[in-house]
Amino acid sequence: MAKPSLPQGTRDFNAATVRKRQYIFNTIRSVFEVYGYQPLETPAMENLETLMGKYGEEGDKLIFKILNNGLDNAAKNEKATEEFTKILLGKNTSFITERALRYDLTIPFARYIAINHNQLTFPFKRYQIQPVWRADRPQKGRYREFYQCDADVVGSKSLVNEVELATIYSTAFEKLGIDVEIRINNRKILAALAEVVGDEAKLTDITVAIDKLDKIGIGKVREELLQKGLTENQIDIIEKYLTINGSNEEKIKQLTTLLAQNEKGKTGIEEIEFLLNYQLNIVIDFTLARGLNYYTGIIFEVKAKNVQMGSIGGGGRYDDLTGLFGVPNIPGVGISFGVDRIYDVMEELQLFPTEVQIGTKVLFFNLGEAESKKAFELMQQLRNKNIACELFHEQTKFDKQFKYADKKQIPYAIIIGSKELEENIAVIKNLQTGEQQTLQQKELLLFAF
């Protein structure tokens, strides 16, 4: 038989990894909850129609499509064969596939709003932590199945939402112990730049090129813009924009001189100033663009300090997400946590608390039939007090039982042999320090494990 293997780009998570990941999820979830966000879960699969065309041409190709379960009527055979040829040509047909795996959490959320907007109280704040699937070529830090962790608020234009989301970022990362820089920019400013440059149609090309700045450098960005058909003069203005620097105040000052005449630019600057008034721990970065096209206002990106790693969070404001589903005029703003990268950062900087990694707290040694029966009885009492315990599965040498505890990193061993059984006592040993003490069996329940 062939060796079993995993589908490309997927992973098993062992006990230690699951615990650490849960720790991240729980920390972020608790912050979401404290800020009044409500959980939402949507199905792993959506109707293909719901997803197609929402992520651009590239994105459509990366959607995992689910094959229909055969024909209900043999008469359709010929038609099906015909339709299948279309699939081979890269086209979609509901005859062959009408469902697909969730590609992100935002579109299913928009779909949910579109279905339920009549019954929801706005502003509607939800968070969602679920896996998504992409038929991408996997590589480092990039998988075909991975978790997203999103919080959005829709039905409100207030910038207070942006303030809250920025605060959620700093609170969550502080709780996780990660030192981060929260960068912000405003799509309105980028739009203004395109207007000032004199070519609004090139907005997307400009943002895409700018987004690559820290990766490929100013020279290559110029090259790319040139290729997209911008003139040297236009690119000079963009370069001037990209070289803005200094403190937040200085940056705003420089930008004002550059874009002051432009209405959009003015609003964009005012919005950023609104956030700055809240004394948030944020940094203006006018070179921040983010790839997703649906953003229209403030955009966020979070980077971990002291470690070489891409962004570990991002988000922004969008005006009309549900318009795609026929329900217009519901603006929103949202953020996302990149859990897999956060995991890598925390692993590298050793930020996981040791408690997270302990499964079983106490191992009861098995030293005979009567002894283990007593041990079992005591163990159940500890379990009732929510202390994770195990009884060694068979009577064997001390050596083996110790090794088991050692391998599983169990911090305490409780030893009840014939002597202890007779005298109603128990030996409790701290396996890390090697210290041990003898207690009355009933005192065990009061022991601070």
Place this chain on the structure above:
RNA sequence: GAGAGUAUAGCUCAGCUGGUUAGAGCGAUAGUUUGUGGCACUAUAGGUCGUGGGUUCGAGCCCCAUUACUCUCCCCA
């Protein structure tokens, strides 16, 4: 979609210009006179060298094909 690399024991890898019975470390299991572990020592198990062809007296090593995985670009989290 474009490109590069890797494939030998459960894991990480050696294996010389092709030459007899393919090795190490870690791990696993057992033991070192059966009520105190982690260390050390000893022993044992475990591989038709990814798969299919070819060259050769002879292939883990060379050639071709194929599959899987890893990485880079595109794109993205």
